[in-house]
Amino acid sequence: DTGVSQDPRHKITKRGQNVTFRCDPISEHNRLYWYRQTLGQGPEFLTYFQNEAQLEKSRLLSDRFSAERPKGSFSTLEIQRTEQGDSAMYLCASSQDRGGVETQYFGPGTRLLVL
Amino acid sequence: TQLLEQSPQFLSIQEGENLTVYCNSSSVFSSLQWYRQEPGEGPVLLVTVVTGGEVKKLKRLTFQFGDARKDSSLHITAAQPGDTGLYLCAGAQEYSSASKIIFGSGTRLSIRP
Numbered sequence: 563d564t565g566v567s568q569d570p571r572h573k574i575t576k577r578g579q580n581v582t583f584r585c586d587p588i589s590e591h592n593r594l595y596w597y598r599q600t601l602g603q604g605p606e607f608l609t610y611f612q613n614e615a616q617l618e619k620s621r622l623l624s625d626r627f628s629a630e631r632p633k634g635s636f637s638t639l640e641i642q643r644t645e646q647g648d649s650a651m652y653l654c655a656s657s658q659d660r661g662g663v664e665t666q667y668f669g670p671g672t673r674l675l676v677l
Numbered sequence: 678t679q680l681l682e683q684s685p686q687f688l689s690i691q692e693g694e695n696l697t698v699y700c701n702s703s704s705v706f707s708s709l710q711w712y713r714q715e716p717g718e719g720p721v722l723l724v725t726v727v728t729g730g731e732v733k734k735l736k737r738l739t740f741q742f743g744d745a746r747k748d749s750s751l752h753i754t755a756a757q758p759g760d761t762g763l764y765l766c767a768g769a770q771e772y773s774s775a776s777k778i779i780f781g782s783g784t785r786l787s788i789r790p
Contacts (some may be wrong), residue, residue, distance in 0.1 A: 566719075568719075602782065602783075603782050603783075604681075604765050604780030604781050604782050605720070605765075605780050606780070654719075655719075663707070663727055663769075664708075664769065665710065665722060666710075666722075666778070667722065668712075668719035668720045668722075670717075670718050671718065673717065
């Protein structure tokens with residue numbers, strides 16, 4: 563399978579705990595994105611990487627959120643001191659920057675529930 | 678603020694009927710994509726349209742990009758239960774940064790057998 567994969571698919575945690583999600587992009591893709599999607603809404607951009615460099619962060623990404631892509635391959639998204647409002651689907655997408663039309667391919671997502 | 682408005686928000690129709698869903702904005706987009714998302718899964722890309730007035734067909738699905746590249750429509754002919762899902766449009770502006778790829782809130786489609 564050469565698609566985008568995410569792990570875990572589901573996470574239930576208690577308020578105040580830290581959680582970490584992993585995303586493995588399509589292997590030849592140099593761009594990796596994180597989105598958050600709440601019920602009834604489309605995905606909202608959180609941050610993106612070009613290779614290992616984190617180039618943009620949304621204002622949605624509070625200081626409790628941190629993302630890394632240490633070797634320009636897989637990425638992790640960590641949420642510290644989770645809050646109930648963090649409950650959402652966290653989606654990862656990857657793309658190849660060829661200077662033209664960019665197409666993002668999404669993973670299956672990690673559904674987070676904070677109790 | 679750029680917004681992509683999708684209509685209708687919800688649509689439930691009988692198998693075999695035709696339907697059209699819309700994606701509208703006041704902004705011009707260099708490209709627009711349609712995705713379908715099933716519950717508990719990530720969005721799956723259906724099509725990318727780039728040129729104003731462009732029409733693309735994917736089996737029973739017909740996608741059109743508006744002449745001014747501000748809007749798009751998705752028409753499904755003879756809908757089937759397998760078409761059920763959340764249909765999302767996403768637009769990118771020319772020379773936009775990644776954060777400028779905007780998603781609509783989707784049309785939730787239900788096809789009754």
